[in-house]
Amino acid sequence: MRAILLALTVCSAVIAFSAASAQAVVTTVGSTTVGLQPRTSTIGSTLAERKTFSNNSGNVVLHGTGDYAIYWDPYDELHQEWLTNIDTFFHQLGEVGTSEPLGTIFAALTQYRDRGNTPTPFSAQYKGAYSDTSKFPAAGCTDPNPLAVGQEICLTDAQLREQLQSFITTHDLPTGMSTVYFLITPPGVTVCLDTAATHCSDYKLSEEEEEQGKRNSASYKNSFCSYHGDINPDSAAEGDTKTILYAAIPWSAGYEGEDFEYVPFAPANPTAYNQAYDCQDGGWSAEKGEENLEHAKELSKEEKKALEEDTAEVKAEIDKARALEGPHIEEPNQAGKGEWGDYAQAMTDVLVNQISEQEANIVTDPLMTSWHSTGGREATDMCRNFFASTAGPTGGAVEGGATANTETEAGDLSNTTVGAHRYYVNNVFNLSTHGCVGGVALIPRIVVPDRINAGEIAGFDGMESSVSMIAGEAFGPSGPPQKTYATFSWNFGDGTPEVTGFAPGAPTCESPWLSPCAGSAFHSYQYGGTYNVTLRITDVGGDTTAFTEQVSVTGPAAPSASSTSSSSSSSSSTTSTTGTGTALATGVPAPVAADAVLSHSLRTLASNGVVVRYSVNEQVAGKCQVLMSAALAHRLGISGTLAKGLPAGTPPELLIAQAIVVTTTGGHNSVKLLLSKRTARRLATQRKVTFMLRLMVRNANAHEPLTSTVLSDFTLYH
DSSP: OHHHHHHHHHHHHHHHTOOOOOOOSEEEETTEEEEEEEOOOOOSOOHHHHTTOBOTTOOOOOSOEEEEEEEEOTTOOSOHHHHHHHHHHHHHHTTHHHHSSSSSGGGGGGGOOOTTOOOOOOOEEEEEEEEEOOOOOSOSSOOSSOOSBSOOEEEEHHHHHHHHHHHHHHTTOOOSTTEEEEEEOOTTEEEESSTTOSSBSOOOOOHHHHHHTOOOSHHHHTOEEEEEEEEOTTOOTTOOTTOEEEEEEOOOSOOTTOOGGGSSOBOSSHHHHHOOGGGTTTTEEOGGGOOEEOOOOOOOHHHHHHHHHSOHHHHHHHHHHHHTTSSOOBOTTOOSOOTTSSSOTTTTHHHHHHHHHHHHHHHHOTTSSSSBOTTOOOTTGGGTTOOOOOOOTTOOOOBSOSSOOTTTSSBOOBOEEETTEEEOOOOEEETTTTEEESSOOEEOOOBOOSSEETTOOEEEEOTTSEETTOEEEEOOSSSSOEEEEOEEEEEOSSSOOOEEEEOOOSSOOOTTSSSSBOSEEEEOOSSOEEEEEEEEEEOTTSOEEEEEEEEEEESOOOSSSSOOSOOSEEEOSSOEEEEEOOOOTTSOOOOOEEEEEOOOBGGGHHHHOEEEEEEESSOEEEEEEEEEEHHHHHHHTOOOEEOOSOOTTOOOEEEEEEEEEEOSSSEEEEEEEOOOHHHHHHHHTOSEEEEEEEEEEEESSOSSOOEEEEEEEEEEEO
16 A cells, blocks of 8 residues: 555656646537547646546446447448457447456446445446448538548538437447447547637647647647537436447547558648647657656767758658657557558557547536536546556556557557557546556555464554555435545454454544554454465455465464364455365364465466465465366366365366475465466467465375365366
8 A cells, every 4th residue: 555655656656747738628619519639749647637637526437338320431432451450449338347347447446426425346248349431521621731632521520429320220220328429430530629720639739739749739739639529409417218338539649650541531631631640649659657658769969960860861861760759649459461461450559549538438427517626637637648557456567668660650659458458548547645546556455463362462464455446436315525545454364253344544543534444453362273364355346355364373272172273264356265174183283275366367377477475374284276167178078077065056167277385384385287288279269267376285284184175166268
């Protein structure tokens, strides 16, 4: 937790670096109010504006969406590879809750509540895509910078709404506050909020601006990348069954890496059309976890002199190479040439970022009346162009290089993994810290005492845990929201009642804050033995996970013949563990064991196997085994031995990997269970597989060794 606070301090310092504020993003033009994503190179928001971010009336947020992608493309301008890239992202969004429950920006949306006061895990089910080939109507506006060649047209928001309503009616599609339509248009289609074309997805630069690389025109400053809106015929304050929620995603991906000999359009204004970074990261690079403006490296005096004396061809090559170091888009899904024979297949990574931002802003501010700042900034706008903060279950990372590729003219930075794909998506505002996050950290950690004596009071500290959403706002039936906090629950493994309370973080919990407080706890044990101490944390978004450590207590054994030590429950974010064992008539207890799987991916089984962390209280010998459903194994063509000795009623399980466990003393250790190459290859083709882990250990020195068996389920994803 202290590490998270330090990281967020750095995050806030970086955001505060840019005091310039972009135009308001909840924008009204004429009678149209939308949540707009303007083009901008500004990063983050000011400290003063972050403090105004609120939803004091408790207005509606969404608790799950069904997303439709509608491609309005009568001239078939959207290449199939672009559609594949976008559709894949929508599919991955539908699996965020299972494949990456805490590792994306969407995990942070659960903290945003309305008057119903229910933190609901993020859910976006992909309802599918449809290519609408309905002809475009007559232009409703004048494109400020039309393409020189192609089926260019300028459409107003009113025309998009009319077409969407007609499309929904024709196909008998659902409306209401749980459905969102993403209306995506191809290159050559400019969208404007008004007929006067004052706010458009396209813009015009003067010749001087072109030459100097500046963007000062009103046309540019009023241009946008995407927006979301609503059609609310009943003007229902919370929306109703007739409400249509939609996002307009016009083409804002530029044309980097494209060979215009193979496409039916070409740009008239190269700078305006080619460069699209201001609709992605604003020319900021999050490489090495820090936000820095992309720019060509300064030449030394010797390099400048050599450049002046070189040929025109060499100078042109050097200028081109230096341009690749400047502002550019990121295409983490670009992999070589595409079907068109050029390097444009992943240009839609820019659109994916816009879809991601609109999804987050629609969930938290569907009618533009809920969560935003007084300046109109919504959840992603507060962190606009901020990509470096990727706090997730294991800290996150920004991968890739800062310099653009020669062929694609784009970089390959990525900061988010969703399923098997990497993306570069804008961070989201965290109410708990007023910082920016690309995921949610929820990592319980326990500081346990050294060996203690029975009856002695010992301290157990959970404040080293990392909890991104440790504080939030909760609503009552009326009135403004009140502060609420994550809860910590302690199970000391000796049968005493759990200790549960709030843990605000820093400063430590003090009256008159909510109590009891349980970030730390004192406890004493009546009898000697080894006990499992479990800390379970539930953050303000409703996410919960637990961690177990062991503590040794010196003192008389309990009067019962069975062990006083706890072998009951040991759990983590990926396992649910139970232990069994029987004491000898002489009073010798079965060993105490606990385990947790550290592996996450089906793709790495061939090289890494399954890594298991286990703990025991004494010298033991035994086995650790990975089992899988015999029915699934048969379907995948995986062979093995049927596992014996499972509890009655357990479906048949196949033994697919095992390792010997031998220790000379109690404590923690880890073991790697290797699978056959054939089995690993078959499993790598699956999206998700649930396995059983069986840890069997016995007293190494007992005359009649007793066996303790720990069974747990764990799930790996592609």
